[in-house]
Amino acid sequence: MYQTDPPLSPSETMPTMYDLPSEDPEEPGLPDEFHDFQPQLLRETCQPPNYPKEEMFIGTDLNLYYDSHHLLWHKRPDWFLVLGVTPAQQQQDLRWSYVVWQEGRVPFLVVELLSPGTEAEDLGQTLRSANKPPTKWQAYEQYMRIPYYVVFDRYQNQLRVFQLIVTQYHEAELSEPKFWIPELELGLGVWQGKYQETEGLWLRWYDGAGNWIETSKEHAQQEHQRAEQERQRAEQESQRAEQESQRAEQERQRAEQESQRAEQESQRAEQERQRAEQESQRAKRLAEKLRTLGINPDDL
Incomplete structure (x- = not known):
């Protein structure tokens, strides 16, 4: 008889969720749990007093096609809001994607939820490669000219808001993690609390009195x-x-x-x-x- 080393426990031999992330390595940013919950909270609390729900379209992790000369060019924002577009009234009319030239309107606001795999792309720090589609920043700023671009980093508790002025994005100076959007009569801010039974930092909308929706x-x-x-x-x-x-x-x-x-x-x-x-x-x-x-x- 001979003695062997005891078998390793599953925690020592099997990869964890950090070793097996949900992101496709060729397409970073696919949803994890936070990317599922956070857009839901934004959707639920986006209740501008001057826009009824039937005049707003909200997209979550939906392909956004924006150039009629390059039909396959698209981005997939974590969350975006379009004003003056009617959401589907029947299940069979639910959108498979959002096509700007078909809808006739570009998004009014886009939210990206920062993650290590997408940080450089979200903040416009990547350069456009030759014979490649424009970067996310370029698509939002130069092609669609989206008025507001919001980036939220839950790891650093940092909210960054970029507003299109003339032809370029300019970052708003925030004294606190809140930003008022007069066109919507609503503001976006970072809230500490429990959502979906999970305590943490969340991005949500607030009203003119400063109350969270x-x-x-x-x-x-x-x-x-x-x-x-x-x-x-x-x-x-x-x-x-x-x-x-x-x-x-x-x-x-x-x-x-x-x-x-x-x-x-x-x-x-x-x-x-x-x-x-x-x-x-x-x-x-x-x-x-x-x-x-x-x-x-x-x-x-």
Whole structure:
């Protein structure tokens, strides 16, 4: 018999999620869990007061075709918003991609979620190769001329906003990780909280008062809390009304008792008056009898 080394545990022999990322090495940036959750939060909270939902199209990880002279040129933003375009009303009309020359409108705003594999491309640090399509930055800035380009780095808690001025993107100076977009009457900011049961830093929309726009779940929770508070207030009011009713009944009973006592006192007083009257009459009769006998009652 001979002894061998004990077998390694699976954690020592099998690759982890960091060894097997979801990204295709030939096409970086394919969705991981964060790239799934974060666009959902942006979609849920994008509720501009001056644009109804039927006048907005939101794309998530959808191929964006932008040059009618080069039909296969496309980018795939993590999230983008188009104003003045109607979303699909029927399932069979759901878009397979967004084609600018067919829709007639370019995106108003694009959001890219920074990851190590796409950082240089997202921030315009890569150069266009010969005989290759334009870079993402060039496509957004020069071809589509998208008014707002937002880049969010959750690892560094950094929000960067680039605004198209004339023909070039200029980075906005942010004193805090928030940026107001007047055309939408909404702002984008970094929020610390729990979404999809996951605590972390999230990009979401806020309103003119600085309040974070609620998700449908948060709205339902708020409605439930308000309903519960209303129920408790109604219960308290009912209890107070019952207590007032009981106090009123007690007051009525006390008043009734006082009335009965007063009536009894009145009866006793009447009885005393009658007794006094009877005693007076007896005294008069006795005095008269004494006088008939020749006795002056006053001398007694």
